[in-house]
Amino acid sequence: MLYVKELYKSYEAGKNKYEVLKGVDFHVAQGEFVAVMGPSGSGKTTLLNCISCYIPFDKGNIKLGGMELAGMNEDDLAKVRNTKIGFVFQDFMLLDGLTIRENILVPRIVQGEVEAEAEKLADQLAAMFGISHILNKYPAEISGGEKQRAAVARSLINNPLIILADEPTGNLDSKSSRAVIETFNNAKEQMNATIFMVTHDSFAASFCDRVILLKDGTIYRQLEKWENRSVFHEQLLDAMKEH
Amino acid sequence: MNQIKNIRQMEQKLQRADRRQSRLYLFCNFMALMIISAYSALMLSPTVQRVFPEGGDSRKQMYMIFVMTLVGCVIFTIYALGLFFRHKAGQLGILMALGASRRRLAPGLFREVIVLSGISAVVGTIAGFPFVWMIWQIFRLILVDSSDMVLSFDFRCLFISLLFLLLVVGFACLTAWRYLKKTNIMEVIREEHINEPVKELGRWCGPVGLLLILAGAVLGYGAPVACDAWFFISVPEWVSILYAPVFVGLYMVMLHTVVYGWKSHKKNPYKNIISRSMMKFQGKQTVNNLLVITLLIAGGCFAIFYLPTNSISALLRYASQSYDYFYQYQADQAVPDRETVEALGKDYGLTFRDWNECEYITLGIGGLSKIYEEDDVRYHVEYVPMQGETRVLSEDAYRILTGQEVDVKPGTYLNITNQEESALYTNEAAREFTNMVTRKQIATTFAGYLHYDLLAKEIPCCILDNEDYAGISEGLTDEWRGQFVEFNVDGKDSYPFANAFYHLFVSSFDENCARPFYYDRVQKIRENEAGMEYWVDTDDMVTISYEFPDSFMFRQFWVYQPDFRILSQNDYLRNVAVLFMMFLFVFIVCMITALVVCYTRCQSIALNNRYIFDDLKKLGASPAFLDKEVRIQCSNVFKVPSLVGMFAMFFLFTMILYANDGRILKAEWAAMGVCLCIIALIGGVIYAVYRSTVKVIKGQLGV
Numbered sequence: 001m002l003y004v005k006e007l008y009k010s011y012e013a014g015k016n017k018y019e020v021l022k023g024v025d026f027h028v029a030q031g032e033f034v035a036v037m038g039p040s041g042s043g044k045t046t047l048l049n050c051i052s053c054y055i056p057f058d059k060g061n062i063k064l065g066g067m068e069l070a071g072m073n074e075d076d077l078a079k080v081r082n083t084k085i086g087f088v089f090q091d092f093m094l095l096d097g098l099t100i101r102e103n104i105l106v107p108r109i110v111q112g113e114v115e116a117e118a119e120k121l122a123d124q125l126a127a128m129f130g131i132s133h134i135l136n137k138y139p140a141e142i143s144g145g146e147k148q149r150a151a152v153a154r155s156l157i158n159n160p161l162i163i164l165a166d167e168p169t170g171n172l173d174s175k176s177s178r179a180v181i182e183t184f185n186n187a188k189e190q191m192n193a194t195i196f197m198v199t200h201d202s203f204a205a206s207f208c209d210r211v212i213l214l215k216d217g218t219i220y221r222q223l224e225k226w227e228n229r230s231v232f233h234e235q236l237l238d239a240m241k242e243h
Numbered sequence: 244m245n246q247i248k249n250i251r252q253m254e255q256k257l258q259r260a261d262r263r264q265s266r267l268y269l270f271c272n273f274m275a276l277m278i279i280s281a282y283s284a285l286m287l288s289p290t291v292q293r294v295f296p297e298g299g300d301s302r303k304q305m306y307m308i309f310v311m312t313l314v315g316c317v318i319f320t321i322y323a324l325g326l327f328f329r330h331k332a333g334q335l336g337i338l339m340a341l342g343a344s345r346r347r348l349a350p351g352l353f354r355e356v357i358v359l360s361g362i363s364a365v366v367g368t369i370a371g372f373p374f375v376w377m378i379w380q381i382f383r384l385i386l387v388d389s390s391d392m393v394l395s396f397d398f399r400c401l402f403i404s405l406l407f408l409l410l411v412v413g414f415a416c417l418t419a420w421r422y423l424k425k426t427n428i429m430e431v432i433r434e435e436h437i438n439e440p441v442k443e444l445g446r447w448c449g450p451v452g453l454l455l456i457l458a459g460a461v462l463g464y465g466a467p468v469a470c471d472a473w474f475f476i477s478v479p480e481w482v483s484i485l486y487a488p489v490f491v492g493l494y495m496v497m498l499h500t501v502v503y504g505w506k507s508h509k510k511n512p513y514k515n516i517i518s519r520s521m522m523k524f525q526g527k528q529t530v531n532n533l534l535v536i537t538l539l540i541a542g543g544c545f546a547i548f549y550l551p552t553n554s555i556s557a558l559l560r561y562a563s564q565s566y567d568y569f570y571q572y573q574a575d576q577a578v579p580d581r582e583t584v585e586a587l588g589k590d591y592g593l594t595f596r597d598w599n600e601c602e603y604i605t606l607g608i609g610g611l612s613k614i615y616e617e618d619d620v621r622y623h624v625e626y627v628p629m630q631g632e633t634r635v636l637s638e639d640a641y642r643i644l645t646g647q648e649v650d651v652k653p654g655t656y657l658n659i660t661n662q663e664e665s666a667l668y669t670n671e672a673a674r675e676f677t678n679m680v681t682r683k684q685i686a687t688t689f690a691g692y693l694h695y696d697l698l699a700k701e702i703p704c705c706i707l708d709n710e711d712y713a714g715i716s717e718g719l720t721d722e723w724r725g726q727f728v729e730f731n732v733d734g735k736d737s738y739p740f741a742n743a744f745y746h747l748f749v750s751s752f753d754e755n756c757a758r759p760f761y762y763d764r765v766q767k768i769r770e771n772e773a774g775m776e777y778w779v780d781t782d783d784m785v786t787i788s789y790e791f792p793d794s795f796m797f798r799q800f801w802v803y804q805p806d807f808r809i810l811s812q813n814d815y816l817r818n819v820a821v822l823f824m825m826f827l828f829v830f831i832v833c834m835i836t837a838l839v840v841c842y843t844r845c846q847s848i849a850l851n852n853r854y855i856f857d858d859l860k861k862l863g864a865s866p867a868f869l870d871k872e873v874r875i876q877c878s879n880v881f882k883v884p885s886l887v888g889m890f891a892m893f894f895l896f897t898m899i900l901y902a903n904d905g906r907i908l909k910a911e912w913a914a915m916g917v918c919l920c921i922i923a924l925i926g927g928v929i930y931a932v933y934r935s936t937v938k939v940i941k942g943q944l945g946v
Contacts, residue, residue: 054340054428075344082342093337093432097260102247110343114248
């Protein structure tokens, strides 16, 4: 599904050059729920932004659903973002001037005319994630947890190959965080969605099938969930303590 | 509820939701264009062009302030555009992140930007005309009305507005294109929250900035004077660059204001730390804005201070005039005689007393002149015989006119100056006087001053010994002879009489006397005899026409303009109306622009820091604390530029007044007092706007 090979990315600040990603290699299979964890500055968000085609990368390959992203032109990259990737951001990124239903439909609106089938799907997703009652409300009128569930619904509206989530629980309380993670689990189980999530939150990561641990721009360990969630959570905490 | 079906409908809905941001941008654009359009319409209006002498200082000042306003408006619109796009960037970024290609977003964005900028710019440009017309009519209605003040437009001014309009629309499109071209979508999304911290220089930068302002002002103003006095160099205009430290100093003062503030909190270093940090992290924009506001307020003060400094000395001079009526005329003119004037006075129920009249002659007088080298910069001072014309009275004539006994030794002369000895046109260097008809000369030396305000005018006036006077005046034609007349009204004076007499007086002169006071007949003869053309003959800076005896030009520049106290007092405002109205208008424009920039700056502080205020609320900050934080931020935007702008200009004016004659005269002290009152009034207005801005910002932040 997603192949990342020898990915390099650096930033320049004044005269200094900072290497953020130093040859990152991994892959994510169809229907897998993968988290990336690591301390601040380890390159988690940069990795996600490169996969999302939000920022250009220096070197390496990213293959999504068999398509090579490096070398694609702007229009093609936009198309990939629209049809192949669903996004969930830490601060929701809903458009304040649109209702929740319209926000969910934005990726479809961007494509062209919104058809009845899309509206029906939006309603189904809303029902699946328990936000049907707020469909006609505006973002300013709902809670953070509801906003994030709406964002997850939006990420699924085009039936993407993968959902990329950047700290989706970062701005939420524990109850809302749990609800959002369960939303991801629902998407995975009911729609066979592939989810790639960057997080600081070991509790949220413990719901994933696999966790990639990143430090100083390189992957130093990958943990797979063989046992139940709480054991996996303990393993995660131990692995992080070791480094 | 209508469901959005396509991107066009979505854009329309988002635009409706963003009305508040759009309104701010529309308002700023509209204001900038209206101000530019109104200013250029007024500046290029034939009404104003007639009154401001071509090449004169007042016209240069008018252009200078226009350039300053233009720069202010450019920065102001760019800033408003920046605010608009910072908000818009969030939306654009989200749409790009969700797969909208730049090609798909471009038409909607350009359409929105062009419609907003275009409409506001066109409406602003058009509104400039009724705006200036309305202000002008209010001036005419409330303050003064005169034939000079019939406002007409030269529609060439539209070119300036059109240029600015294209600049605004062009820059808006360029900014839109710049956002669309960004390859880093995260940068676009985060644009709204990007901080622009300012580089800290240390606590010394404020005091050093103040010193630089002072040094720049002294250097810029003093260097040309010093070059002239010590090195005999007439400095070129580029020497104005010596004022540059003023601007560097201003920047440093503003930087200090933003980074440290002007109050030290040694006992409690955490006091105001939040508001200070908020300002610091938007430092670049804030410092730039504070600079623009300072310059605009300084420009406004420059314009408004012009009024008292120019009017008070004139009004005091009229009030202290020793005779109600004083006039002079060339002997070959058929000016109404005493009987005619008394008969006219009777028609208005007036009788006259203290009637004095005496003869004077006009002679050529030698003096020191600057002789420029070929480079037109260096010069040396040389004595030039027949340097210019002077009016000369005998001892007897002076006694008749002033009642003062005087004894002038033969072969010497006395200069006449005013009581404060501030008259500019006196000559202490003359070695001889020349009869311009016979070319007979008498040798003279300067022997001192006499004081009589009515004779201390633009053309120097001297007293000779009776016998010297009789000798040198022999053979002079009437063209070089003249008469001084003065009298008082017995009882209360009448303006209608003064007006009627003035018109009768003016109409009695022929075309030979239709010349400005600086037209020097002696200099003309000297230059023509040397084969040169006299510069005033080819210069159309001022045209004196008897058809417009009430015009500003005529009353200001006519060589025989009489001093009728009641006429001067009553018509003063009317005579200088256009000049004053222009400066008043400039003041209004500068102040409005400055206040709008202050307001929008505070708006952007609210926009950029609303998350911090939300966090502070979550952390349990009391409403009083939040209120204080808002007030501190807004007060920094309003207070420091206002104080610096107003007092820098006050200091500059004081310096100019002092530099005129090395002291400050009574009238100038009074003018400075009025300027201080004006500062207090402006301060009051700024404070009122500050209060209402704080109220609006608090509303927006939910404080």
